[in-house]
Amino acid sequence: MERPYIICHMLTSLDGKIIGDYLEEGRAAYFRDLYEKIHERYECKAWMCGRVTLEEHFTFGHQLDLTQDNMESIPRTDYVANKEAKGYAIAVDPSGKLGWSKDHITDDYGLGDHIIEVLTEQVSDAYLSHLQKLGISYIFGGKERINFTVVVEKLKDLFSIDELMLEGGGFLNGSLLNEGLIDELSLILVPIADGASNSVTLFETSSFLNKPKPVNFILKEVEKLDDGGLWMKYITKRD
Ligand SMILES: NC(=O)c1ccc[n+]([C@@H]2O[C@H](COP(=O)([O-])OP(=O)(O)OC[C@H]3O[C@@H](n4cnc5c(N)ncnc54)[C@H](OP(=O)(O)O)[C@@H]3O)[C@@H](O)[C@H]2O)c1
Structure with a gap:
C-alpha cells in the first residue's frame, strides 16, 4: 500500500x-x-507529534472529565470527520489522554489544521464519543500497540x-x-x-x-x- x-x-x-x-x-x-x-x-x-509534545504546546495538560456510565460501546473503526481539510495535525495518543476542546489547532502554528487522533483499541468509549462530538477524526494503529506502517498507509488512503x-x-x-x-x-x-x-x-x-x-x-x-x-x-x- x-x-x-x-x-x-x-x-x-x-x-x-x-x-x-x-x-x-x-x-x-x-x-x-x-x-x-x-x-x-x-x-x-500534515504534521505529526507525540502525546507529550502536544500536551506541552497545545492542550497544556487539560484533563477531560468524561463519564463512562451507560455508555454504548463504540466500534473500533476509523472515523473520518474531514477529508477536505487544508491542513492536518496528527496526534499520536494511544490511550486517548489529550484534552482537545476543538476539532482544529487554534494556535499560530498550524492554525486551523484539522486534528486526527492516532489511537489503540484500548481507548475508552467515552473518549471516542468526545472526539465524535467535537468532529475530530481518529484512526486505529493497533489493538495495544501502534503499528506506524499501518497508520501512515491509512493517512494516505483516508486523507490523501x-x-x-x-x-x-x-x-x-x-x-x-x-x-x-x-x-x-x-x-x-x-x-x-x-x-x-x-x-x-x-x-x-x-x-x-x-x-x-x-x-x-x-x-x-x-x-x-x-x-x-x-x-x-x-x-x-x-x-
Ligand atoms: N527540539 C525539537 O525540535 C522538538 C520537537 C518536538 C518536540 N520537542 C520536545 O520533545 C518533548 C517530548 O518528547 P518525548 O519524546 O518525551 O514525547 P513525545 O514523542 O512527544 O510523546 C511520547 C508519547 O507519545 C506516545 N507514543 C510515542 N510513540 C509511541 C509508540 N510507538 N506507541 C505508542 N505510543 C507512542 C506515547 O503516549 P502515552 O504516554 O500517552 O502512551 C508516548 O509517551 C517535549 O518537551 C517537546 O517540547 C522538541
Missing part, C-alpha cells in the same frame, strides 16, 4: 538534545523561530496525505525510525551544548520498542545559519 513521504523536522543542541536548558538561552530564540519558518517552507499539509512532517518528540521519532519510515531528516543544529545526560534526544527507544538497527543518511543540503547554527537536509540511504 502507498504511504506519504516522511520528513522528520527537528532542532537539537550540539549534543543531540531536543529539550533542555539550552532552549532558554537568549541565542536559542532565533533558532526556534527558524524552526517554524523551515516548517512553513516545506509546505506539507502525500507528505508528512514528523515533529517529535524523541519517542515518536524513534518509533518511526524503528519501522524504517523516515525518508528525510531536516535538522537545525543549535550551537550550544546542553550537557545534561538524561534529557530526550532526537531518536529514543523504550521498553515498548526494539532498538532499531543503525539507519544511514546521505547529506543533500547544508545551510550556514546566522550565529553559528546549521540547517542540514539528509535523505535516508536505502539499500
